[in-house]
Amino acid sequence: MKDITIIGGGPAGMFASFYSGLRGMSVRIVEFQDKLGGKMHVYPEKIIWDIGGVAPKPCYEVIQDIVAQGLHFSPEVKLNERVIDIKKLEEQHFVVETESGEVFHSKAVIIAVGGGIIKPMTLDIEGAARYEVANLNYVVQSVQKYKDKHVLISGAGNAALDWAADLAPHAKSLTLCYRKDEISGHEHMKDELAALGVVEKKLTAIKQLVGDECGKKIKEVVLVSTEDGTEEVLAVDEVIISHGFNRDSALVDNATVRLARHDDFYIQGQGNARSSVDGIFACGDILKHEAKVHLIASAFNDGANAANLAKKYIEPEAYDNGRVSSHNEVFKEKNKEVLKKYLVNA
Incomplete structure (x- = not known):
């Protein structure tokens, strides 16, 4: 059993994966497409402006960075898997089922499916x-x-x-x-x-x-x-x-767990990434709450928030937040690699 099953491998899901790994949780990513990156693959050459602190760059470069970061803590990745149901058997035991018959168990679930499975009209x-x-x-x-x-x-x-x-x-x-x-x-x-x-x-x-x-x-x-x-x-x-696009919301519509909704589509957040069901969290475009801003940058905040809330759900005594710092021990070896690259290119 994993600590976290993340449904969706777009920007929100990938940052939730990174931050969950940072918090010491084991992660599984289940993605409908044959690659990670989500809806960003629809416009790979579009210049992306809405990520704070990142100079405008083509979307395909942003995808590479987002995916590399999301895979940093070696999550299990399941591609070409359409999730059709989420069940809560008991506290800290969720079952995620896919159309192909796969069944995944985890202590918590993060839903990061964007606007649903996107199909052009x-x-x-x-x-x-x-x-x-x-x-x-x-x-x-x-x-x-x-x-x-x-x-x-x-x-x-x-x-x-x-x-x-x-x-x-x-x-x-x-x-x-x-x-x-x-x-x-x-x-x-x-x-x-x-x-x-x-x-x-x-x-x-x-x-x-x-x-x-x-x-x-x-x-x-x-x-x-x-x-x-x-x-x-x-x-x-x-x-x-x-x-335009048809938005497939069948997963949230038909899941065994019944989540509070906004406009009969989005998952209603409880002021943050927490859903109406304990142990299920949401991030990215599928999430709605009063403080929500629909930018790629917001997806990252949602992902970190979902991971922190999931950590507290699994381990109530855990700290509220993770430590993202160059001095965090988990980054020690990676810091050496990055510094070496920049010193060589200097």
Whole structure:
């Protein structure tokens, strides 16, 4: 039996893993994806600004740092495992069950599933799925893929606008279409996109995808006006669909343990990372309480708070907080490695 089972391997879960290890607890991380890092893999080249004391850097670099830190105390990691139930058998004995039939026992549980399992909303057009391997995209993994291409983005939320702003300087042309009469993302983006040469088509939707001779790639998109039904054919090299995400909250909805909720989705915190069930804690985007700020930096605070509360739950006589200091004995060898690297590069 482990001390802690952490459900979710994103920023909150990974820092909870680090801090739990710092507090001398054994940890198991259970992650639905085939890699650690969570939703940050959706936008690997996005520049991250919301971590205090960290200069802006690409998300893929942040992921590497977060994962390395979270693995510092050698937690057990279970990837490709979808958790379907959490049971409390007695105090300090929880059972976490996965879809594959795995059963994990621990003294406490930290839920760090972000906004739930994130699934992009797909384009509801017959035959669209066949183009997903080639040039129908639901996330932007690399700007380079769109260099010197004719790109169409469907959507008007913040993600669509951010992708348009990122890709426009590199693409041969970029068209943004959406059903509404105005964008739903940040209004200031309109001027920025116009300055970048983005062609905006409001009150417009994708009606049909026209494949090439082999039927493997989209070569044209038929756009239709939602006002009068007129159609326009647009030649494209790449199509990006940004219609939002479906948030799968089945775990918290259906778990045997019944947790207090906020807006029928989030786990209601008790002023901190404590849930309504003793021994279950939450951190990151899935957690709501009055002092919550939804930033990556806040996920780290949540993770440390959850770990400290879990330590006190397992060992009531333990200190309230861990000791994060370069003089902590657990960092002695690592400090030598880091110092040696910097002295060599000096």
